[in-house]
Amino acid sequence: SGGDSGGGTGDGDEALKVIAFTSGNQTPVGAWWVKAVQEKADELGWDLTMIQGDFDFQKMNPAVESAIGQGADVILDGYTDVSSIGSIVTAAQDAGIPIFSIDAGTEPSDAFAVNITTDQQQIVDQTVEALDESVGGLDGKTVMVIGHDPHAGIRMRAGLAVEALEEAGATVVGGEPQQVTSPATGRTEALNFVSDYLSANPDGLDAVWAGWDDAALGAAQGLAEGGSSAKVTGVDALSESIAAIEADGNMLATIEQPWPSILDQLVELVQAYEADGTLPDENFVAVDATLVTKDNAAEITPSDKLG
Amino acid sequence: MTVEKESTRTAAVVVQQSSRTAGRVLLSGGTVVALILLVLFFFLMRPDSFLSFVNVRNILYQVSILAIIAGAQTIVMVVGDFDLSVGATSSLAGSVAAALMLDEHSVGVAILAGLAVGLAVGLVNGVLIAYLNLSAFVATLATMTSVIGLAYLVTAGTTLFGMPPEFTQLGQGRLLTIPMPVYFAIAISLVIWAMLRFTTVGRRWHAIGGNVEVARLSGVNVRFARLLAFTLAGFVSAIGGILLAARLGSASAEQGGDNMMFSVAAVFLGMTVIRSGAANLGGTMIGVAIIGVMSNGLNILGVNAYVQQVVTGLIIIAAVTLSSLKTRER
C-alpha cells in the first residue's frame, strides 16, 4: 500500500488532518456514521473535512480529491465501495495518504490501509442456518434469493447465499438471485417477485433469503398476502424488521452489523498511525455480525436508531 | 402531442382524409393488439397459471397504484401538458400522512393532510404553468426536485412504518378476496373517466388539448382550466401515494419514484388507441395493463430483471410504432 513510513504527524502539536467521506449519507447508517465521525473528531481534536456524496460519485469524487490536493494525514471512507472510488484511491496514493475504511468492499484491496467490514460468509451462514431450522431442513425446499448487484456487499452475500442454499439441498428460484433494479423501489420490487411467483406456484416457496431488510420486508408482505407461511431473513437490523420479527410473522431473522464497535476499532488504528505512523498489519478485517431473531430482538439497537 | 399536431396540421388532415382503409382501422388498434399478443404469449407459456384468478388478481393489485397515478397524468396530458412531479408528489403525500400518524394524529387527519399536500403541489404546478407560462417540463421538473427533498425531510431519510391498522387496511385489506387498492383504482379511474367525459371542465380540457386557440375563441377560460388540471393531478397523485404507503405499510421519500416514467409511458401507449390520438383514460388503462402484464409475465417466466428492462423498452417501441403507422403525420 501507499503508506509512507514517515507518515503520521508524530509531533502531536498539530491537529490530525482528516478527510472523511461517504456516499451513503442518505441511508440511516450512513447518516449515523457522519454524525459519529464528527463526534470522534471533536473528541480527539481532529481537523475534519466531511464530504457527503448523496450516492453521486460525479459530485463526491472531485470534492474528495480537491480536499486531498489541500493536504491531509488520513482519509476515512464510510460505506463507499472501492470500485466507485478509483480516482480517489489514485489521488490518495499519489499524495501518500492512507485510507481507513468501513465496509468499503468485500475483499482485501491494496487501496486501503485497512477496510473493516462484516464477514459476509458468516452472515450467510447464520441466516441460512436460521432458515434451515425454521423449515425443518432445507433439503428439497424452494428458496427465493433477492439481491441487488450494484451493492457490492449485497451482491457478494447473495451469491454466497445461493451457494449455501444449494449446498443444503434447496432449490433456488431461477438458480440465481432475483435482482431489484432500484433501491428506492426495492420493497415493491421484492413484493412483486414474491407475489408473482406465488400466484404462478401457490405454496411454491418455503423461504426467502433477502440481501437487505427493505427487500426482506417487501418479501415478507408478499408471503403474507399470498397466504404463505414461508420465512424470510434480511440483513441490517432495521427497527422495522426487528418489529416484524417480534410480531412473529413471516419475518424470521435479520443481521445486526456492529457499526459502532467497528468505528471504534477503526479510530484506534488511526490513532496508532497518528502516534508513530504504523499502518495496520492487515488491510482487510472481517468482523462477526449478530443474528437477530425473536429471542434477542429486544436487546438489539436498530441500525436506524444508532445516532 | 401538440407539437406535431400543430406543425404538420395540413399534412395530417390530408393523410387522414386520403386514406382510411380497413387495414388502417385494424392497425389503429395496434396497442390493443400488442396487449392481446402479450397476454396470449404468456398464457401459452404458462397455461396453468398466467390467467388463473389468483394471478390476474395479483396483476390488478400490482398495477392499482400505477393506474391511479397514470390517471392523474392522463388529466394533464388531455390538456396537452406533462407532469413529471406525479411520482414525487405521491411519495410526499404518503410520507406526510405516515409521519402524522406516527405523530399520534388520527388516520383521518393524516390522510386529509396528505391530500392537501398533493393539492398544494398541483396548485403550484398549475400557477407556474398556466399563469407564469413556464414550460410544463421545467416547472414540474423543478417541483419534482423540491418535493423529493421535502419528502426526505419529512421522513428524515428513513422509511416510516408502524401506521395504525385502520390505515394499512386501506392498502392491504380485502373485500371478496380482492385487495382494496383495486377497488380504489377502479373507482378513481371511473371518476376521472366520467369527469373527462361528462363534466364541463372535462370538455374544456379536451378542447384545450385539441386546439387551444379554438377553445379560447369558444369562450373557454384556458388558464383556469389548466390550473385545475394540474391541481387535480396533484390531488390524485396524493391519493395514489397515500394508498401506496398503506399498501406497503411504510413510507419513504422515493418509493413512488418509478411511477412517473411508467405513468407517462402508459398515457402515451393509450394515446395510440383512439383515432384522434389524444390522451384518454381507457387507453391509459390499456397502457397500464401492458406494463403490468409485461412485468408479471416476465417475472413468472423467470426472465432476468435486466433483460426485462431491455424487453420493456422494445415492447413500448413496438406498440407505439404499430399504432403510429396509421397516423404517420400526426
Add this chain to the structure above:
Amino acid sequence: MTVEKESTRTAAVVVQQSSRTAGRVLLSGGTVVALILLVLFFFLMRPDSFLSFVNVRNILYQVSILAIIAGAQTIVMVVGDFDLSVGATSSLAGSVAAALMLDEHSVGVAILAGLAVGLAVGLVNGVLIAYLNLSAFVATLATMTSVIGLAYLVTAGTTLFGMPPEFTQLGQGRLLTIPMPVYFAIAISLVIWAMLRFTTVGRRWHAIGGNVEVARLSGVNVRFARLLAFTLAGFVSAIGGILLAARLGSASAEQGGDNMMFSVAAVFLGMTVIRSGAANLGGTMIGVAIIGVMSNGLNILGVNAYVQQVVTGLIIIAAVTLSSLKTRER
C-alpha cells in the same frame, strides 16, 4: 417548446414586436442574473474559500461531464425535441468501454466501441423519431429503458473497475493542475457551439426548431437533419459516459443517470438567456454553471442534502420565472 411556439406563433411575434423596452432587455438576462446572485451569495457566505482557485477548479471538475451531456441535449433541443436517453446512453457507452478493457482489449478499441454504441443508440432514436414519427418523449423513454437494461447486462449489475491507467488518466490526469475532463468539456462545448453556429447543418437545426413547417417548405431536409441531431447527441453522450468512467475509474449501469434530468434543466435554463428563447450552447453552459455552483455552494455551507434538493428546485423555478417575464407569450 414547440408546443407553445407553434400555437401562439402569431401572437408571440406580435408581442415581441410591440414591446421591446430596456426593462425587458434587463430581464432577459434573468438567468445570468440568477447565476451572478448565486455566486455573490456564496462568496459573501464563504469569502475565503468559495472563489478560491482550488474550489473553482473543483466546481469545473464536478460539472465537466454534465456539461458534455448537456451539450448533447442542447443539439436535440435546438431542433425542438427532447432526448431522455442521454444519461442511459452515456452509462452504456462507459460500461461497454470498461468491459472491453477488462476483457483485455486495448484502450483505443474499447473507446471506439463505446463511441460506436452511443452513435448506434442515437441513430435508433433518430430513426424512430424522424422517420417513424414517434414522439421524441416516448421513443427516448423507451430506448432509455432498454439501454439501461443493456448497461446492467454489460456490467452484470456491478461496478466495473480496474481499467488501465492510460484510460483513467483521461478522466483523472491533469494538465497545469487542471483536470483533463475540464479541457474535454471545453473542447466539446466549443465544437458543438461552433457546429450549431457556423455549419450548414447547425443552421438547419435552428431553422427546424424555429418553425419546422417553414423549414420543410423552404426545402430543408427535415428528417435527415433530425436524424443527424439525435445521432450526434448519442455520440456526444457516449463521450461523456466514457469520460465519466475514466474519471471515476469505474463504470456502472446507472452512474450517469441523473445527468439526464440535469441536462434538460440546464438547457431550459439556458433557453431563457437569449431573446429568441431557443436552446443555445452558451445558455446551456450558464445553466450547467448554476447547477454546479448551487450544489457546490450548498455543500460548502454544509446545507443538509435534503434541504439542498428543495432549494435546487426553488432556484430553478426562480431563474426561469425571472426570465419568462420577458417572453410571457412564447
Add this chain to the structure above:
Amino acid sequence: MTLAEGRPEVAASVSSTAPALEAVDIVKSFDGVHALKGVRLSVAPGEIHALLGENGAGKSTLIKIVTGLYAPDSGEIRREGHAVGFANVRAAHHAGIVALYQELSIVPTISVAENVLLGEQLPGRAGIVDGRALRRRAKEQLERLNQRISLRKLAGDLSPVQQTMVAVARALATDARVLILDEPTASLTDTEIREVFAVLRSLRNEGVAIVYVSHRLEEVFELCDRLTIMRNGETIVTKDVADTTIDEVISTMVGRSAGSLYPERGTATTDVVLTAEHLEGRRVKDVSFTAHAGEVLGIGGLAGSGRSELLRLLAGAQHYRSGTVTVDGAPLRRRSPVGRVLDAGVALVPEERRSQGVMLGASIQDNVALANIATISRAGWVSGSRIAQIAKHGMADLQIKARSARQPVGELSGGNQQKVVLAKMLARRPKVLLMDEPTRGIDVGTKAEIYRLIRELADSGTAVIAVSSELPELIGMSDRILIMHEGSIAGEVPADGADEELLLSYAYGRSHEHEQAE
C-alpha cells in the same frame, strides 16, 4: 442583357420557346371536395403569369401540387416539355421550381440573413458556413428589394411587412427558373409592392417564368403579361393582359349573375344592438359604427385592411387599446375575455376555420357543445342527451352532411366544417353574430345555403356583421356595407344596388374621387 425592358419583346420571345412549366388536366379532391377538376396552366420563360380566381378556386392547391407538396389525383406536370413529378418540395427546388406559399412566412428564431437563404446551399466550404458571405448574399437580395433590414436581427423581431419582405426575398434569392408567388403582396404596402415588382420584372427579363397569384387586380394589370382565371377548380380562360380589362376579368371570375345566389333582403329594424365607439387596435384606427337588430352589416376592404381584427376586438379575442363596445345598451368591460363577451350575446365565427374554428380531431357534437357548455350541463355535469339534441338541431337547421353527429369534423368537407362552426355559435342564440369570411373555401351550393341562413338569422332579430373579401357576396348578402381601408372605415354604402366599382374604390382609399363623381 440585350433585351430592353418592356412587354412586347418578352411576349415575342415567349411564343418561340417550350413552356417553362405546364400543368395539364390536374385533378385533385380532398375527401369529397373537388378542389381541382382538370386545371391547365402554361407558363413561358420570361413571362409573369397571373393566376386569378375567387377564394377557394383552387389556386393554392394547384401550386402545392406543382411543387410536390400534394400528389395530384390525375394530370401531369411538365417542366420544359418533360413530364415531372416531385416527391417533396426539395425535389421541386432541384428542378428549379420554387414557391412562396400563401400565409407562410419566416422562422422567427433565426436571423434575417438565414431566413433569406433558408433552404439554399449556404455559402462556405466543408459544411462551415461563411457568415460574411451569407450576410453579403442576403444583403444583395434585400437590396434588390430596397430593404435595409439589419441582417443579424431575429426575423421574429421584424414588423409584419418586413417579415413578408424577407419571405419574398427568400423566394427571389433562389436561382429558380420557375418562381411561384402565392399572394405575396397581401400584407404589403404600396412602397414595398413597387420594390417587389421591380425585382420581378428584372427576373422576367432574365428569362425566369413567374406565376403570380393575387386578389389585387390593379397590380396584376400593372405587372403581368398573361393571366389565367380559375373558378371552382377549373381554368376558365388564359389571356394576354393587354387583351382584357379589369371588368372583364371580374365578371369572368365571378362567372354568374350574383342575384340568384342570394335570398331576398329583409326589413332591418332601427333597434341598435351593438355600438362601437372609437375602437383602436393594432391596425384598427378609430372605428365607430352601429349595428341594428335584423340587419346584415357587411364589412369589405382589401386584405390586411383590419377587418378581421375589428371582429376580433368586438368578440374579445383581442383586447382593444381604447374605445367602447356597447351591446343592448350595456357597455362591455374592456379586456373582457371571449367567454364574457359570448355571455353578453356576441359570437364570432372566425376567419381561420382550421386553426380557430373547429377542433378537427373532435366530433361534430363535441365541437358544437364547446361553446354551449352552460346549456348542455347542469351543476357541472354534461348531459349527453342535451349534446345530442343540440347537435341534431344544428345539423338539421344547417343541413350538415355527415354520417352522424359523432363523425370527426376533420373528415367533413370545408363547407360542412364551416357549418359546424356556425352551428356552434348559433346554438348560443347570439344577439350579434360576427362572421369573418363566412364562405371562404366553400363551394357555390353551400354558399347559397349559408346566405339563406344569415338572412334567416337576421329576420329573427339577430344583428349579423359579416366580413367578406368577395364583392358580389358582400353586396348580395348585406343590407348595409362598411368598407375599411388601412384600419379605418372609408365608406358606408347601402347594399341594395351597390356598385362593385364604388366599393373597390373605397377599398383602395380613393373615396374622394368617387364622391365627387357622384
